[in-house]
Amino acid sequence: MAKPYVKLGRNNAAVLLVDHQAGLSSLVRDIEPDKFRNNVLALAAMAKYFELPTILTTSFENGPNGPLMTELKESFPDAPYIARPGQINAWDNEEFVKAVKATGKKQLIIAGIVTEVCVAFPTLSALEEGDEVFVITDASGTFNEVTRHSAWDCMSSAGAQLMTWFGAACELHRDWRNDVEGLGTLFANHIPDYRNLINGYTTVQNSK
Amino acid sequence: MAKPYVKLGRNNAAVLLVDHQAGLSSLVRDIEPDKFRNNVLALAAMAKYFELPTILTTSFENGPNGPLMTELKESFPDAPYIARPGQINAWDNEEFVKAVKATGKKQLIIAGIVTEVCVAFPTLSALEEGDEVFVITDASGTFNEVTRHSAWDCMSSAGAQLMTWFGAACELHRDWRNDVEGLGTLFANHIPDYRNLINGYTTVQNSK
Amino acid sequence: MAKPYVKLGRNNAAVLLVDHQAGLSSLVRDIEPDKFRNNVLALAAMAKYFELPTILTTSFENGPNGPLMTELKESFPDAPYIARPGQINAWDNEEFVKAVKATGKKQLIIAGIVTEVCVAFPTLSALEEGDEVFVITDASGTFNEVTRHSAWDCMSSAGAQLMTWFGAACELHRDWRNDVEGLGTLFANHIPDYRNLINGYTTVQNSK
């Protein structure tokens, strides 16, 4: 009866970035701004590093919700970009679902703003269709811990895996020997403590 | 085995506001007073906006528990109002259950004070009868985080969906195009950050 | 698949107070001392008020764990009192299990120190035997929030209901009309905010 262990695989996964918009970011208060921004950029960098098909979508981007975070747009110039005209659940937008299906992947890595809506609704919809969903909890933001808890409970009960960008990267990479420098750089760029470890180590090595 | 995705629908849902009384409010200490009051009023405004049948009930309102929050009474002048003579679980009151059945809805949106009693008991009773229950966690208050956790665990394990008023509103609305201004006003009135986004946006638009 | 709603009934329930000892109390740091002491005494008062069969047990009471909280001993002069010679899980003590069976009750309300051992082990053992277990989370204490979470997850996954003393009292009482003054006194004695409500109310009534 327990949830089975579904391993994320770099050939099976796609990344969905849902509504990481400038205006909506001001609603995120369950994770500190510096950390949240860093987590979102780390997830994006991970997607690029593993060359996972990535889909961007926004809600009402010409209104108060504001434009997509500039860096995301720049990181994925060729990715499908669906500016939804009104659907709150991205999965209610045909173009978005078509883009997801076009990736041919059944493992969906999802993050967005706000967790209990823009992340939870497409997560539940995708699970309903039999996809495996991995919610990146630390790249998804919401109003406070009460709303976050409700969203996590809802998605986990429905069968989603709650992960972090770091956990997902480790699953996808499997073995450091596949590329030590690449993974190390990804971590160093987004985990200050890890950067310190590498800097300290490198300096000592160089002094030999 | 996972919980299925049950979409809240505006034609299928009713709202039950249980024991949001002046005296009982002083027991609520897991959510700050300003925020809690705001969340309750937001839920009420959502119910009105989507024209959901709404039922009010109180416990011992002539005693120390005190009268219903004034604004709720004023917002729903024609709603069934059941001042329970003694039953702690509202579902033990025949008149209340009759009012719920009279709505003809099987999706019940519930909030109240205190979470582990006035919300949890009718939630468990309704689930037992096969209704779909959506607990609005942020419009339900209790003594502290320990009591809240126990209540959430209990209701979620029994099959209830833990939601927030914002998440419920988004599910019910489905698509911004159904009424941009209406939903925007609901959010602006109850989410200060969203109001700021709209004000900022509107000012710039007007200056064009 | 969801957990069914099992209503606590005053004719079906017994209370097990496990290792609320003077020395062990100093280990409790997930709930503030004033509040924890109050919660334990409230649970004891509830047991007496509803005349539930109650069993007291201690571990190593002549050693560093220290004697049972004085008030508990005094409140239940005739209750079975099992000073366990060594078993950590009270359920491993035959005399204790015999006392539980002798109550003839299948609904066991449990609390103790520390949550992940003295509460969790007999809870799991009782569930295994088919009893219905209601853990009073706020009258059970442990080292910190990490150890508490592990204990709650463990007991809830095994089928226990997580409750609070207040929730249990409300379930047992069902209807205020059964005895307004009795329940009101129980609450006033252990919930300062409720006492304030009653005092304020009474004063106004008397001034009429």
Add this chain to the structure above:
Amino acid sequence: MAKPYVKLGRNNAAVLLVDHQAGLSSLVRDIEPDKFRNNVLALAAMAKYFELPTILTTSFENGPNGPLMTELKESFPDAPYIARPGQINAWDNEEFVKAVKATGKKQLIIAGIVTEVCVAFPTLSALEEGDEVFVITDASGTFNEVTRHSAWDCMSSAGAQLMTWFGAACELHRDWRNDVEGLGTLFANHIPDYRNLINGYTTVQNSK
């Protein structure tokens, strides 16, 4: 050597609202949005209730900092309104200082966004000129507790009084008998717990 007790007097005080703008509000993360908005509106309502001369000022309101909170503009249609073209310290703006001087008051009640800049700088400047400054700490917001502490330490060391809008209102009113209903309304509108007290009380009175 101790700071003397300077009583705020309704004939001696003016209110300066500095940079409570829509965009800047998204920077405030040391006080929850619901509570912060409420505190700012409470301060504004207090200023109006006591008919204190009030001055509004903004910084870069046509840029990303955004327009003044709509309600403030509407509450003080006739108040001096200084949209500063660039000065960060409002006191560096001649027009602003002139408006302050024109009130003829030496007791300045200040609040704004963000605390360590828009509040602290004019506070220090005004103290330097010999004014008595009362910083309304709960209607002033900033990035986090570290920045807040620095600002408070700085202003208090320089001689400012740290107050709250509630404390200031009480000092200004002195005696409930000056106007029970007026002060009661101010409190009920901005302190949910106080509103509950009044509602409960009134209901009981009416039932006599």
Add this chain to the structure above:
Amino acid sequence: MAKPYVKLGRNNAAVLLVDHQAGLSSLVRDIEPDKFRNNVLALAAMAKYFELPTILTTSFENGPNGPLMTELKESFPDAPYIARPGQINAWDNEEFVKAVKATGKKQLIIAGIVTEVCVAFPTLSALEEGDEVFVITDASGTFNEVTRHSAWDCMSSAGAQLMTWFGAACELHRDWRNDVEGLGTLFANHIPDYRNLINGYTTVQNSK
């Protein structure tokens, strides 16, 4: 320039309990209700134990602020009791000041609800008259930590000593040998951890 060490002396001190009323208690949210109630009762018990002249006062006790905490009234049946008709600062009430002066004490121990008004204002007034003021911080409550900090900063800067009821009791007692049992009982009744220490100790002693 440093504040001198003024030792509290049992022959020099009086206790002022300001506005510990049932209704106002619901405003206190910077200290948990169980702990706050306990601290206030501990301060009262301390006053009685050391036979310090004690003065009770309330604000608007027939209105929403509600009656004095019942236990305080009962503990000091013969103490001066000033139900202020309207003055917010108790020191503005002649009868209150007269009662203070009548004690002939220059060391004033003050606590009340809310800290930044009912405690701070008479504290500042008394300091101005040359009294030595000892604020019992843990028997004084307010809305939140921001309002508390402002009150503490204000009173400390003006020359008041910030103390706790435990610290004050220790200063007044000076030497355990003056009465071991009396002080031990005071602590055991209001500090659960201390009660546990005493119970454990006594049990072992008795078993010798």
Add this chain to the structure above:
Amino acid sequence: MAKPYVKLGRNNAAVLLVDHQAGLSSLVRDIEPDKFRNNVLALAAMAKYFELPTILTTSFENGPNGPLMTELKESFPDAPYIARPGQINAWDNEEFVKAVKATGKKQLIIAGIVTEVCVAFPTLSALEEGDEVFVITDASGTFNEVTRHSAWDCMSSAGAQLMTWFGAACELHRDWRNDVEGLGTLFANHIPDYRNLINGYTTVQNSK
């Protein structure tokens, strides 16, 4: 459908310490350094005390992740020690799995750094193979509470038991009479409050 109660048995269990390395320790920020170090050493001492087969493994120990905590290496000089050349999931390393199988135990007690990777992945792998897994939550560390929650949810949903080192020790010991002094020493060395209890007790005993 509930998780069954699987009792940890000293003849059935092995301990896996995964990546408790000097460099990785600086990433742990969900548990305070003093407490975390203490918990890890307590788990190691428990493993030795119960003579459980123990396996040590590290990831990249010659790089920035740094060497194993010195004390662990010294405590288990003869334990299998697998310095993994690159596999992130220890279970992907054949030598590690072989060492686990060689213990002949089906109850695996796991802890490590970081929780959502080095603990979660082998936990999920072992569960998949039918082992019973007991995650020692307080001897496992990660970046923050969000990442911890995701890891706990993931492991618990897959069937793992979340325990603490103290809970595990109690389960393994079953009865104090098996060795009072041994267990008492283990607790005293790693629980300051328990040490205090024993010291106080012993001193009194000796004074008899």
Add this chain to the structure above:
Amino acid sequence: MAKPYVKLGRNNAAVLLVDHQAGLSSLVRDIEPDKFRNNVLALAAMAKYFELPTILTTSFENGPNGPLMTELKESFPDAPYIARPGQINAWDNEEFVKAVKATGKKQLIIAGIVTEVCVAFPTLSALEEGDEVFVITDASGTFNEVTRHSAWDCMSSAGAQLMTWFGAACELHRDWRNDVEGLGTLFANHIPDYRNLINGYTTVQNSK
């Protein structure tokens, strides 16, 4: 007797970055790693933007304390760089003091790791010599809030100003009109919420 208002001036100030080293960074646990790193880089960027003379110093950089944060070294290739051979208080190092004196500035902006040693000691030494010291609290890190509070109390009592990098930047800039784009870029690069404001604003402008 109050501290006078000393305005930071861009022609009068120098910046001292003390011991922001890779190894020491792992000791910082009072500010989250993402935020702390960001604050340090923001302070460095501010120093460069205002062309303030900047001095770098390290302690034991060839030992466990590790090398200076790479970005700092790169940002200030021509700045005096004093790798102290042993002195804990940088002010005890003649070369460092000489470098400070060589700037000819009397306003010293200081930050470092850890706050109560590497920041506090040179702060106290500089104050003793009559310099004006501005401690950048949010770019200084230490073990926890207790150690931070002690350091702040110590430095503030001795006459230092507690500031933040944002506050310092605003004081130095004085007027947005001096360079809107430059200051805006500094803020956007280091304050995610501010970047969002600018992005939102720019997008709307461009769409006109």
Add this chain to the structure above:
Amino acid sequence: MAKPYVKLGRNNAAVLLVDHQAGLSSLVRDIEPDKFRNNVLALAAMAKYFELPTILTTSFENGPNGPLMTELKESFPDAPYIARPGQINAWDNEEFVKAVKATGKKQLIIAGIVTEVCVAFPTLSALEEGDEVFVITDASGTFNEVTRHSAWDCMSSAGAQLMTWFGAACELHRDWRNDVEGLGTLFANHIPDYRNLINGYTTVQNSK
């Protein structure tokens, strides 16, 4: 008017450890037990390392307060040890004051349990006599943050320096070159993060 910078000197300082007793330790709840124990032992190790004259004192050690922490007694076998018969303020005990005077030191480093009594009272007494007092805040414990704040405010206002054991050790050592290994060992033994740095560093060095 600012507090002057008084440098702790190893020839001028004595250490006073006041009431670090087994029973009293259970009252300490403002610092986690693992960390508090570690801090006290670190302070003791520091005193020994710098060979500072050290004085031990206890209050009621044969009663519920319990014996001195075993390790302290063992660390200072030849130190003056004053078991006070009743005086709460150690300074009221002639023998204690005589022992302090006998050290010939005017810089007193003080820590103890509880902060607002056993630390604050002798601190204030010593300051009154003209000694320089350095309170080790992190080796002093009390009930909660409210009582701690009151104690810190009181001692700092009276002229004491608030320090940490780490800060004091750094001040006393002045220069790493005086003994790198000795200070490094002191830090490694009591700061887990520092131990990790040293272990990592040493391993790399050894691998050269």
